[in-house]
Amino acid sequence: MAYRHFEFIEKHAWTLGILTAVMVSLGGLAELLPTFVEAGSVRMSANARPYDPLRLAGRDVYVREGCYLCHSQMIRALRFETQRYGHFSTAEESAFDRPFQWGSKRTGPDLARVGGKYSDDWQRVHLMDPRALVPQSNMPAYPWLATAKVDGADVAARMRTLRKLHDPYTDADIAGAAKAVEGKTELDALVAYLQGLGIANEPQPAKTGAAGVAPVARSSP
Amino acid sequence: MSSGWSWWVIGLIVLNLGVTFFLFLWAPRAKVPVLPDGTTGHVWAHGALREGMHRLPGWWIVASLALYFIGAGYLVLYPGFGKYKGTLGWTSGKELAAATAANDAKLDPVLKRLAAMSVEAVAADGQAQRLGERLFVDNCAACHGRAGLGNLVLGAPNLTDNDWLYGGTGQDITTSIHDGRSGVMPPWNALGEPTVKNLAQYVLSLSGQPHDAAAAAAGEPIFKSTCSACHGPEGKGNAQIGAPNLTDTIWLYGGTQAAIETSIRDGRQGHMPAWSPRLSDDEIHVLAGYVHHLSLGGNATAR
Numbered sequence: 001m002a003y004r005h006f007e008f009i010e011k012h013a014w015t016l017g018i019l020t021a022v023m024v025s026l027g028g029l030a031e032l033l034p035t036f037v038e039a040g041s042v043r044m045s046a047n048a049r050p051y052d053p054l055r056l057a058g059r060d061v062y063v064r065e066g067c068y069l070c071h072s073q074m075i076r077a078l079r080f081e082t083q084r085y086g087h088f089s090t091a092e093e094s095a096f097d098r099p100f101q102w103g104s105k106r107t108g109p110d111l112a113r114v115g116g117k118y119s120d121d122w123q124r125v126h127l128m129d130p131r132a133l134v135p136q137s138n139m140p141a142y143p144w145l146a147t148a149k150v151d152g153a154d155v156a157a158r159m160r161t162l163r164k165l166h167d168p169y170t171d172a173d174i175a176g177a178a179k180a181v182e183g184k185t186e187l188d189a190l191v192a193y194l195q196g197l198g199i200a201n202e203p204q205p206a207k208t209g210a211a212g213v214a215p216v217a218r219s220s221p
Numbered sequence: 222m223s224s225g226w227s228w229w230v231i232g233l234i235v236l237n238l239g240v241t242f243f244l245f246l247w248a249p250r251a252k253v254p255v256l257p258d259g260t261t262g263h264v265w266a267h268g269a270l271r272e273g274m275h276r277l278p279g280w281w282i283v284a285s286l287a288l289y290f291i292g293a294g295y296l297v298l299y300p301g302f303g304k305y306k307g308t309l310g311w312t313s314g315k316e317l318a319a320a321t322a323a324n325d326a327k328l329d330p331v332l333k334r335l336a337a338m339s340v341e342a343v344a345a346d347g348q349a350q351r352l353g354e355r356l357f358v359d360n361c362a363a364c365h366g367r368a369g370l371g372n373l374v375l376g377a378p379n380l381t382d383n384d385w386l387y388g389g390t391g392q393d394i395t396t397s398i399h400d401g402r403s404g405v406m407p408p409w410n411a412l413g414e415p416t417v418k419n420l421a422q423y424v425l426s427l428s429g430q431p432h433d434a435a436a437a438a439a440g441e442p443i444f445k446s447t448c449s450a451c452h453g454p455e456g457k458g459n460a461q462i463g464a465p466n467l468t469d470t471i472w473l474y475g476g477t478q479a480a481i482e483t484s485i486r487d488g489r490q491g492h493m494p495a496w497s498p499r500l501s502d503d504e505i506h507v508l509a510g511y512v513h514h515l516s517l518g519g520n521a522t523a524r
Contacts, residue, residue: 002251002252003251003252003253003254006248006251010263011263023237023240023241026233026236026237027237029229029233030229030230030233030234033229034226034229034230037226038223038226077313077314077316077317078317078320079317079320079321079324082317082321083321083324084359086499088317116494116499117360117494117499118363118364118494119364119375119491119492119493119494120492121375121490121491121492122363122364122375125374125375126363132372132374133363133364133372133374133375134362134363135366136367
């Protein structure tokens with residue numbers, strides 16, 4: 001290479017742009033591509049179940065309302081996180097989340113293991129009017145959830161779509177979806193989803209897997 | 222990581238570092254033709270901007286070279302070069318375990334010291350109060366409020382008044398936190414709205430609030446036959462099942478006529494979650510001490 005080669009690159013914007021893109025992409029190709037391709041090898045535990053209809057509806061409300069903008073569902077492997085929120089999150093816990101609800105933006109607390117931490121009533125009142133319970137809260141209120149009904153046919157259609165993506169729903173699951181959400185509001189669905197986080201609907205880490213993985217959140221003092 | 226991906230990562234690292242290192246070595250040596258005016262002849266804005274020709278500053282060259290050494294050193298010490306694990310054997314799991322162990326080493330002696338004490342004594346311990354406050358703010362304040370004053374909307378009891386639904390001994394408080402509590406007042410709307418209103422008047426009369434004496438008298442027999450099963454014939458409550466005392470001025474869901482009618486008509490199922498195993502027994506012990514401390518107006522003294 002001589003100076004004229006550099007001069008050529010420098011003076012031709014497309015060449016410069018493409019070569020820059022190649023160099024910048026190397027990091028992503030090394031760090032991201034292998035885990036993308038190998039994602040299918042994440043093994044779920046035997047008792048892993050996809051979201052039941054009501055929680056599935058709740059999950060979609062969670063995504064629609066943008067809860068992820070302020071709440072992560074990813075407890076990092078750092079002492080001050082595991083002490084506060086419980087065992088760090090594992091990949092298989094998000095196997096049925098499309099899209100996953102990880103993230104590092106925490107205006108509010110992490111919710112990966114919030115299920116059961118508060119009562120159903122607490123979640124309900126808190127979603128309707130956060131400041132009725134936590135005066136310092138800056139979370140918005142979501143009063144419309146209490147009046148919006150969950151559409152059973154819609155939930156069944158979502159389950160059929162997810163089955164195409166290999167979520168293990170049975171015909172009986174899908175046939176029973178409309179009945180399972182009958183008369184339920186979006187608030188009921190979201191509360192059911194939240195109360196299952198880290199408990200009911202997420203696969204329990206395999207006992208034979210990573211050492212020391214406890215199935216239930218436990219704060220170590 | 223399969224060895225195929227390992228080689229993929231290694232190849233990319235070598236390519237990246239190789240290309241940039243080649244440029245680092247070679248580019249400063251490239252012969253750049255310079256015009257008599259000292260520029261390269263590259264112009265922008267119709268010649269208003271011309272590209273000058275200067276050598277790279279020494280500090281820049283040194284800093285860049287240092288980065289190659291740092292990068293190489295990192296790849297030797299830490300995992301990153303494909304499957305190679307690094308000479309330090311670092312993993313995020315080990316770092317977490319070490320950080321947790323270091324924290325436990327500081328915290329465990331304190332928890333152990335407190336675990337040997339009674340809840341009442343823990344309440345008076347300054348270190349326990351600070352620990353308990355952290356735990357309380359993170360876990361309990363959502364319902365009971367930061368100051369422990371409770372919440373009428375949820376029926377979360379005020380913890381500062383030394384009035385207890387399930388008993389206020391150290392053991393009672395520990396049990397409440399450890400196992401949670403569930404209120405089980407059934408709805409009485411089946412009795413009919415007039416009866417509900419009469420009962421509410423009678424309940425108002427129990428705590429000496431203004432009430433309609435005739436309606437209260439009409440409600441009294443219903444109370445004696447029905448409500449007394451849990452609240453007692455005199456309405457003084459029952460700590461065994463967490464039935465509130467109705468003769469005092471402390472109200473879980475509010476003591477107005479409307480709130481009492483709602484409580485009777487729709488029932489109340491206040492639920493406190495169990496905190497075991499979310500919190501360890503030692504942490505629950507400290508929390509019980511803190512709650513006891515709150516109930517004494519925040520001025521617990523050792524007994």
